[in-house]
Amino acid sequence: MLTDHLPRIALAHLPTPLEELPRLTKALGGPRLYIKRDDQTGLAGGGNKARKLEFSVAEALHQGADTLITLGGVQSNHCRQTAAAAARCGLRCIVVLRGHAPATSNGNLLLDYLLGAQVVFSGDRTREAVAEDVAKEQRAAGHRPHVIPVGASNEIGAVGFVAAIEEMDRQLKEQRLNVDHVVFASSSYGTQAGLCVGAKAVGFTPRIAAIAIDSSRAELQKGVAEISVATIRRLGLKLNATPDEVVAYDGYLGAGYAIMGEPEKEAISLVARTEGILLDPVYTGRAMAGMIDLIRKGEFDKDETIVFWHTGGSAALFAYADQLLEGETR
Ligand SMILES: *Cc1c(COP(=O)(O)O)cnc(C)c1O
Numbered sequence: 221m222l223t224d225h226l227p228r229i230a231l232a233h234l235p236t237p238l239e240e241l242p243r244l245t246k247a248l249g250g251p252r253l254y255i256k257r258d259d260q261t262g263l264a265g266g267g268n269k270a271r272k273l274e275f276s277v278a279e280a281l282h283q284g285a286d287t288l289i290t291l292g293g294v295q296s297n298h299c300r301q302t303a304a305a306a307a308r309c310g311l312r313c314i315v316v317l318r319g320h321a322p323a324t325s326n327g328n329l330l331l332d333y334l335l336g337a338q339v340v341f342s343g344d345r346t347r348e349a350v351a352e353d354v355a356k357e358q359r360a361a362g363h364r365p366h367v368i369p370v371g372a373s374n375e376i377g378a379v380g381f382v383a384a385i386e387e388m389d390r391q392l393k394e395q396r397l398n399v400d401h402v403v404f405a406s407s408s409y410g411t412q413a414g415l416c417v418g419a420k421a422v423g424f425t426p427r428i429a430a431i432a433i434d435s436s437r438a439e440l441q442k443g444v445a446e447i448s449v450a451t452i453r454r455l456g457l458k459l460n461a462t463p464d465e466v467v468a469y470d471g472y473l474g475a476g477y478a479i480m481g482e483p484e485k486e487a488i489s490l491v492a493r494t495e496g497i498l499l500d501p502v503y504t505g506r507a508m509a510g511m512i513d514l515i516r517k518g519e520f521d522k523d524e525t526i527v528f529w530h531t532g533g534s535a536a537l538f539a540y541a542d543q544l545l546e547g548e549t550r
Pocket residue numbers: 267268269296297298371373405406407408409410411412500503504531532533
């Protein structure tokens with residue numbers, strides 16, 4: 221495997237299932253839809269960060285760390301999975317979350333507390349500045365902190381998605397399945413960079429097509445290419461990566477990050493009711509809404525096959541309960 225020479229610890233339940241979505245396919249009138257169930261990776265509720273953390277936490281342990289520090293939004297799936305990984309490895313964990321403490325601690329924030337993480341709110345300062353201060357304080361107190369960036373999106377974490385492409389490539393061969401597109405939610409560039417590098421390295425032909433969650437197409441292209449280049453270097457591969465080959469749709473940003481609108485609500489409800497699968501309000505709901513819109517606009521041929529890469533996040537649903545139930549008959 222491409223990643224065998226790098227430090228890695230087993231944290232995720234792998235391989236995740238690759239399943240057909242016959243009732244959603246029918247509801248949308250084609251193309252043929254499959255789903256890659258990275259919502260089932262484990263670490264206290266699943267999600268794509270488990271794959272990255274196998275490498276990020278191994279690197280922290282390799283450097284002798286006793287404390288993980290990471291950062292994210294209030295409903296960060298990444299922070300929750302990092303807290304779970306820290307607990308599994310006997311490490312301390314501090315998560316720095318954007319803004320001020322909400323009135324109630326629900327969803328991922330509740331889980332951060334249950335998993336034993338110390339939660340720090342950044343208030344009016346940037347999360348990065350606060351995380352840096354926290355690391356300094358920890359060092360001064362005699363601990364050995366290791367800071368994992370937002371979304372574990374650097375060349376260390378992205379390697380998890382290079383390995384994920386090898387995993388899916390094997391599954392496609394086993395299932396004798398030809399896929400034309402892989403569609404997923406892209407935000408902090410690491411997942412997409414890993415998928416793109418992995419695809420190039422193994423000759424994986426499906427088009428890696430991101431739905432942007434909170435950045436423009438140009439921002440995604442630049443950010444993904446940068447992490448891809450660093451990931452290629454870390455893996456010792458002889459490849460290159462350029463912004464223009466990064467595929468991203470940025471027409472679904474809605475009212476901003478973590479603000480759920482009607483398209484996300486419709487996508488969450490449709491997938492729940494046709495397939496019994498839970499999406500999330502921030503990432504996969506938006507990515508699915510984007511994919512549904514692209515299907516309705518004829519962006520994909522009806523005889524093509526698409527894999528929707530489910531990146532997790534359903535723990536956040538509970539923090540959006542009131543909005544999700546608005547207009548529903550109970
Ligand atoms: C973090 C996250 C993503 C985006 O992954 P990036 O590597 O930041 O692009 C997508 N879906 C869910 C549920 C996430 O938590």
